[in-house]
Amino acid sequence: SMCLPRWQDVIGYEERDPATMERLQLGYPRFLYHPLVEQAFATFSTESDEQVQIYSSHACAARCMAHLLSKHPGAAVELRRIPDHPATLISYPAECADDAKDYWQHAGEGISSRCAEALLEKTPMPDAAEAHRQIIERLAEYTEAPADSIYLFPSGMAAIHAALLMMQQIHSGRPTVQFAFPYGDTLKLQDKFGHRDTLFYPRGDTADMGALEVKLRDVPISGLFCEFPTNPLLTCVDMARLRNMADAHDFPVIIDETLGACINQNVLCFGDASVISLTKFFSGTSDVMGGALIVNPNAPFAGRFTELLKTLHEPEAFHPADLIQLAADSVDCRERVLQINETALKIFGFLSEHPAIEAVYYPALKDKVIYDLLKRPDGGYGGLISFVLRDAEKYTEAFYDALQITKGPNLGTSFSLCCPFTLIAHYNELDWAESAGASRYLIRISVGLEPAADLIGRIQLAIDRATR
Numbered sequence: 409s410m411c412l413p414r415w416q417d418v419i420g421y422e423e424r425d426p427a428t429m430e431r432l433q434l435g436y437p438r439f440l441y442h443p444l445v446e447q448a449f450a451t452f453s454t455e456s457d458e459q460v461q462i463y464s465s466h467a468c469a470a471r472c473m474a475h476l477l478s479k480h481p482g483a484a485v486e487l488r489r490i491p492d493h494p495a496t497l498i499s500y501p502a503e504c505a506d507d508a509k510d511y512w513q514h515a516g517e518g519i520s521s522r523c524a525e526a527l528l529e530k531t532p533m534p535d536a537a538e539a540h541r542q543i544i545e546r547l548a549e550y551t552e553a554p555a556d557s558i559y560l561f562p563s564g565m566a567a568i569h570a571a572l573l574m575m576q577q578i579h580s581g582r583p584t585v586q587f588a589f590p591y592g593d594t595l596k597l598q599d600k601f602g603h604r605d606t607l608f609y610p611r612g613d614t615a616d617m618g619a620l621e622v623k624l625r626d627v628p629i630s631g632l633f634c635e636f637p638t639n640p641l642l643t644c645v646d647m648a649r650l651r652n653m654a655d656a657h658d659f660p661v662i663i664d665e666t667l668g669a670c671i672n673q674n675v676l677c678f679g680d681a682s683v684i685s686l687t688k689f690f691s692g693t694s695d696v697m698g699g700a701l702i703v704n705p706n707a708p709f710a711g712r713f714t715e716l717l718k719t720l721h722e723p724e725a726f727h728p729a730d731l732i733q734l735a736a737d738s739v740d741c742r743e744r745v746l747q748i749n750e751t752a753l754k755i756f757g758f759l760s761e762h763p764a765i766e767a768v769y770y771p772a773l774k775d776k777v778i779y780d781l782l783k784r785p786d787g788g789y790g791g792l793i794s795f796v797l798r799d800a801e802k803y804t805e806a807f808y809d810a811l812q813i814t815k816g817p818n819l820g821t822s823f824s825l826c827c828p829f830t831l832i833a834h835y836n837e838l839d840w841a842e843s844a845g846a847s848r849y850l851i852r853i854s855v856g857l858e859p860a861a862d863l864i865g866r867i868q869l870a871i872d873r874a875t876r
Contacts, residue, residue, distance in 0.1 A: 410435040413815045415805040418828055422835035436817060437520065437697060438513045438565065438593075448524040452490060452497050460499045461508055461518060462490070462527070464562050464725040468517035469496035475511050475601065476504045490527060494724040495519055514597045516565030520697055522729040536728030539735035543686075546738055547700055550670035551682070557703040557714075559721045562730070564666060564685025567699035568594055568633070569601070571662045571683060574716045575631035576603055578709070579659065582630035585620065587650065588612025589844050591639045592833040594664065603630065610844035612638065612645040624657045635664040636675045637771045637779065639819070640794045640829040640852045641845060642667075644775035647678035647782065654680075660709040669820070671745045672787035673779065680707040688820030689791065691737040692744050698726065698734045744822060747857060749788025754860040755853070755867070759795050764803075764871045767847075769794040791855040792819060794829065797874075800849035804828070806874035808851065812866045819854035824863060826853050 410432060412418045420428030434442065441449070445462070453460045463469035469487050476485050476498075483504055488497045500508055512518045519527070526533070540560065548555045561567040575584060583604035586595050588611070598606040607623065609616035612634070632654065637644050647663070654661045660680035665673070669689035676682045684690065686698035701721075703713045756770045771779040772789040779789065797803050808815070813826045817833070829852040834841040838848045855863065 410440070411814065411816050412827070412832070413809075415808045415828065415831075417815075418832050419835075422832065438516055438518070438563065442521040442524065444521045444524040444528065445519060448519065448527050451528060452488075453499065458499050459502055459505055459508070460497055461512055462495050462497050462524070463517050464519050464523060464727065465494050465517075465722045466496040467722055468515075468725055469498045471515065471517070472498055472508065472511045476500055476507055479507045480504050493527060493533075495523060495527065510600060514565060514593055514600060515569045516561070516563035516567075516697075516699070517569070517725065520562065520727055520730050522696075522733070523727040526727070526729065534728045534732060536731040539728070539731040540723075542735045543698075543731065543738065546741065547670060547684075547702065550742070551676055551702055552674070553676060553702050554705055557705050557710075559701045559703075559717055560686075560723070560726050560731070561699040561701060561721075562726045563697045564664075564683065564687060564699035565593055565597065566725070567683040567685075567701040568597060568662070568664070570701055570717070570720050571631075571633075571681060572597060572601065573720055574713055575660060575662075577716055578712055579628070579630035582628055583607050585609065585629050585632040587616070587620065587632055587634040588638045588643045588645050589641055589846055590633070590635050590664070594633060594635075598633070608844075612643045614646075617646060617649055621653060624653060628657065629659050631660045631662060633662050633664070635667070636673065636782070637667055637775070637790065637792075639667055639792065640769070640833075640850060642769045642771050642773075642775075642790075642792060642794060644771055644778040646778060647675065651678045655708065658708075660707075660713070666820075667790050667792055668787070669741065669745050671742055672749065672784060672790055673782040674784055675782055676702060676704050677706075678782075680704055680709040681713060685820075686734060686738070688818070689745055689748075690741050690820070691734055692741065692820060692822045693737045694818050694821045696730050696733040696737060698730065744857065745791070746786065746788065748791035748855050751858070751860045751863065752791045752793055752855040753789060755855060755863055756789070756793055758864045758867070759793065762871070764798055764875060765795050766798040766800065767796045792852065793855065794850055794852045796847045796849055796851070797871075800847065803874045804849040804851065807870050810873040811870035813853065813863070819852075821854065822857045824853060824856035824858055826851065828852075
């Protein structure tokens, strides 16, 4: 996660202010190219002014090529295999650069920094079979899903992209539905790479349920995406009602369970598949990317998904060094998540009773009844909390600047992280985000392993400094 310690740093990053960007040494790998990745681009390009990217497999690069040609018919786009490696380089003219960066960000299939390092140093691929087995076994234990229904991807977005591709192959030409306000790239992936305009129901409430039911009478869809709970508003949608709609209208449901890390709740029973970013709570260290797609073997689309994944899932796209790191990171995943649950619940209690706080978003609040239906016996309400200060326009910037917690857009780390979510995720569409229920002054905290009293003290101190 990049570090943006002041409110104006966030604005500087969003506006690509040179003063901010010059100080920013690293960023989230889908948003900013890692220095080793940039070095690999330069090393494997054949001309000094050539625009290139490197993808983790030939099929990934071919999908990027197809996207660029759909936007720029006839453009001089070329694929070149990297010798003795599954990675493939794509070169393209300057007019394709923005669309290439879009694909890198939203499809999540670009090479990692470890892959880039291996390419540069020409190191042999390590044996990651044991690491792969350990990760699959952990996910199978947490989700109670069969090991052979779990597929690993190089990022959470790559898993979501695979789900979108399956929907498009099963129900070609139809729109997708995004139900409830999600993590921004999930919606943008559908908007940019979907076959039709995305049908978006931002509130995810009873009224949106009714509106979706009416829409489905006339408009067939290719599938529905939702998060449980959602990021950043922690909404918990009525999954049973969505499942009934899916069965009645023959479309698959994909549930993103990243925030529960497969440990806090059982959502797979209502989905045809779930997706999870293993970069977050599963890893906990913010030093590796990964994702998983888990097929519900008892769901209507299980057979079709399994067949399609024979070609869409490419084990070689997940670099072995990243698998080894992820396996090491996730050894204590359950213990970390359970401890974070306890700490976050205490912070929620503090915030929900604080006179300086206007609104708090947490699954233990308004959607507790729905959440509890899916909560596992030893699960909790998760480590993500969002809130808005009273008189937010006046105090939020000062509060953010004063808060002594690491500032960055990642989540699920063993150390606490804070970010002004709407500002950083929807800077160029703040009015739209607010119309969908996400205040431009929303503060999101991903709770870490620090003592609850310590974190509460830091939040109180920031409130005091902002409002004095």
